[in-house]
Amino acid sequence: MSDMTLAQWQYRQAQLNLPTQAFIDGSYRDAVNGATFDCINPANGQLLAKVAACDAADAELAVAAARAAFNDKRWAGQSPKERKLVMQRFAELMRLNKVELALLESLDMGKPIMDAMNYDAPAAANCIAWNGEAIDKLYDEVAPVEEGALALITREPLGVVAAIVPWNFPLVMACWKLGPALATGNSVILKPSEKSPLTALRIAGIAKEAGIPDGVFNVLPGFGHTVGEALAMHMDVDCITFTGSTKIGKHLVQCSGKSNLKRAFMECGGKSPNIILADAPDLDAAASSAAAAIFYNQGEVCTAASRLLVQNSIKAEFIERLLAHAREWVSADPQDPSTRIGAMVDGIQMEQVLRYIDIGKQEGAKLLLGGQRTLEESGGFYIAPTIFDEVTPQMRIFREEIFGPVLAITGFDTLEEAIALGNDTDYGLAAAIWTADLNKAIKGSRALRAGTVFVNNWDGGDMTMPFGGFKQSGNGRDKSLHALEKYTELKSTWIQLA
Numbered sequence: 411m412s413d414m415t416l417a418q419w420q421y422r423q424a425q426l427n428l429p430t431q432a433f434i435d436g437s438y439r440d441a442v443n444g445a446t447f448d449c450i451n452p453a454n455g456q457l458l459a460k461v462a463a464c465d466a467a468d469a470e471l472a473v474a475a476a477r478a479a480f481n482d483k484r485w486a487g488q489s490p491k492e493r494k495l496v497m498q499r500f501a502e503l504m505r506l507n508k509v510e511l512a513l514l515e516s517l518d519m520g521k522p523i524m525d526a527m528n529y530d531a532p533a534a535a536n537c538i539a540w541n542g543e544a545i546d547k548l549y550d551e552v553a554p555v556e557e558g559a560l561a562l563i564t565r566e567p568l569g570v571v572a573a574i575v576p577w578n579f580p581l582v583m584a585c586w587k588l589g590p591a592l593a594t595g596n597s598v599i600l601k602p603s604e605k606s607p608l609t610a611l612r613i614a615g616i617a618k619e620a621g622i623p624d625g626v627f628n629v630l631p632g633f634g635h636t637v638g639e640a641l642a643m644h645m646d647v648d649c650i651t652f653t654g655s656t657k658i659g660k661h662l663v664q665c666s667g668k669s670n671l672k673r674a675f676m677e678c679g680g681k682s683p684n685i686i687l688a689d690a691p692d693l694d695a696a697a698s699s700a701a702a703a704i705f706y707n708q709g710e711v712c713t714a715a716s717r718l719l720v721q722n723s724i725k726a727e728f729i730e731r732l733l734a735h736a737r738e739w740v741s742a743d744p745q746d747p748s749t750r751i752g753a754m755v756d757g758i759q760m761e762q763v764l765r766y767i768d769i770g771k772q773e774g775a776k777l778l779l780g781g782q783r784t785l786e787e788s789g790g791f792y793i794a795p796t797i798f799d800e801v802t803p804q805m806r807i808f809r810e811e812i813f814g815p816v817l818a819i820t821g822f823d824t825l826e827e828a829i830a831l832g833n834d835t836d837y838g839l840a841a842a843i844w845t846a847d848l849n850k851a852i853k854g855s856r857a858l859r860a861g862t863v864f865v866n867n868w869d870g871g872d873m874t875m876p877f878g879g880f881k882q883s884g885n886g887r888d889k890s891l892h893a894l895e896k897y898t899e900l901k902s903t904w905i906q907l908a
C-alpha cells in the first residue's frame with residue numbers, strides 16, 4: 411500500500427469519512443453549543459471539514475464521564491493482563507487503519523504523506539503497544555523495615571488526566587500522553603490542537619472498538635482559550651499533561667496553582683544546537699543530517715536543529731555540502747508520495763515564519779538559501795527551505811523558536827566556545843555534537859544542558875528513551891518507563907503486625 415501514487419492517494423482522500431464530532435462517554439456528539447470551527451487543508455487553503463468547537467460545557471460533560479469511569483474502576487479495576495490485551499488490540503487496530511490515519515494527518519497539517527506512513531502512524535501505534543506491554547511487567551515495592559511491620563510502596567493512578575497537545579505530530583504527541591496515562595489506569599480527556607483535530611477524533615472510535623470502556627478516553631476538539639482553559643482550571647481534573655509552546659506551558663502551570671494544584675507536566679519549545687567539529691567522522695553525513703534536522707516536517711519539530719554551530723576551520727566546506735543536501739528538500743504537495751517537505755500547518759504559522767525571515771535579513775544575517783514563500787498559486791502555505799549564515803548570539807533568529815524550515819549558522823573556534831554557544835539559550839530540549847574524538851564527545855555531551863544529546867547523529871532514539879527538556883523546554887518526560895511515573899501517585903502503606 412505504501413507504493414500508492416498521487417492519484418491513488420487522491421482517490422483515497424475522496425473516499426474518506428472525516429471525523430468531526432467530539433467523543434464523550436463512548437459516543438461521538440456535537441458540541442453542546444452546536445458551534446464548529448473550520449478545518450483547512452494547508453496544501454491548498456480549502457475547507458476540509460467543520461469540526462465541533464467544544465467549550466466549558468463539553469469539558470463539564472467529559473470530566474463527569476471520566477470521573478464516573480474512574481470511580482467505578484471499569485478500567486483501572488480490570489486485571490493488568492486484561493488491560494494489556496485491550497491496549498494491544500488498540501495498537502493493532504491503529505496499524506490496520508494506518509493508511510487512513512496517515513492520510514488524515516497529512517491532510518490536516520500538511521506533512522508529507524510518506525512521513526505520516528513511515529513515522530507518525532506506526533510510531534503512534536507502537537507507543538500504545540509498548541505502554542500496554544508494560545502494564546503487567548511493572549512491580550511495586552516492599553520497604554526494608556523491622557519484623558513487626560509490612561511496609562508497601564505502591565503506585566496508584568491519578569484519576570482524570572487532561573492531555574493538551576500541539577499540531578506538529580498530532581497523533582504521536584497524543585499517544586505519548588495517552589499510552590502511559592491509560593496504562594497506569596487513568597481516565598483521559600484529550601484536547602487536540604484546533605489546527606489538527608482529525609486523527610485524535612478518529613482514534614477515539616478505534617479505542618472503543620478495541621475495548622477501552624466508555625468514559626475512559628474522551629476527545630474534545632476546540633480552542634485553547636475555551637475548552638483547553640476550562641480543563642486546565644477544572645477542580646476535578648487531577649493532571650494536566652501538555653505539549654506545546656513554552657508560553658502556554660507557563661500559563662498552564664499557573665492554572666494548576668490557581669485551581670486545585672493538579673499535576674502539571676509541560677513539554678515545550680526548543681532552539682537546539684547542532685555542533686559540528688572539524689574532526690567529525692563523516693562531514694557529508696553530518697551535512698545531510700543537518701539539512702534533515704531542520705527541514706523534516708517543514709521544520710515544525712520541537713527538537714529541530716535550528717542552530718548549526720560549525721568549527722571555523724571547516725565552515726566554508728561544510729556549508730557547500732549542506733547546501734547540496736538542502737537543495738534536495740523541495741516544497742511540494744504533501745499528498746504526493748515523492749514529497750519531502752510539505753505545507754506549513756496554516757496561514758498564521760506561515761506568516762510567523764516569514765516574519766522571522768524578515769527579522770533575520772534586517773538583523774544582518776547572510777541569507778544563503780530560500781527566504782520566501784513558495785507555490786503560492788496552489789493556495790497553500792509553503793515556505794522554501796531557508797538558511798542564514800553569520801548569525802550572532804544577539805540576533806533574534808539565534809534566540810527565538812521559529813518553528814519553520816529556517817536554519818541559523820554560527821561559527822566557532824574551540825570546543826569550549828561551541829559548548830558556551832550551545833548553552834546560550836533559555837531552552838534545553840536537544841543538542842548534538844559531531845566528532846571522532848571520544849574525549850570531546852563525552853566532555854561535550856556532559857556539558858550540554860539538554861534533555862537529549864546526540865553524538866554523531868540527530869534524532870536517534872525510540873520508545874525506550876525518555877524525551878523532554880531542561881530549563882524552559884519543560885518538566886517531566888514522555889516515553890520510556892519514566893513517563894509512567896507522571897501518571898501515578900506514590901502511596902506508602904505501613905501495616906503494623908500484632
Ligand code: NAD
Nearest residue numbers: 575576577602603634638639654655658677678679680712
Ligand atoms: P501552542 O502552545 O500554541 O498550543 C498547544 C496546545 O495548547 C494546543 O492544543 C492549543 O489549543 C492549546 N492551548 C493554547 N492556549 C491554551 C490555553 N490558554 N489553555 C489551554 N490550552 C491552550 O503550541 P503549538 O503551536 O500547537 O505547537 C508548537 C509548539 O509545541 C512549539 O513550541 C514546539 O516546540 C512545541 N512542541 C514541544 C514538544 C516536546 O515534546 N517538547 C513536541 C512537539 C511540539
Ligand code: MN
Nearest residue numbers: 518519605606
Ligand atoms: Mn488542519
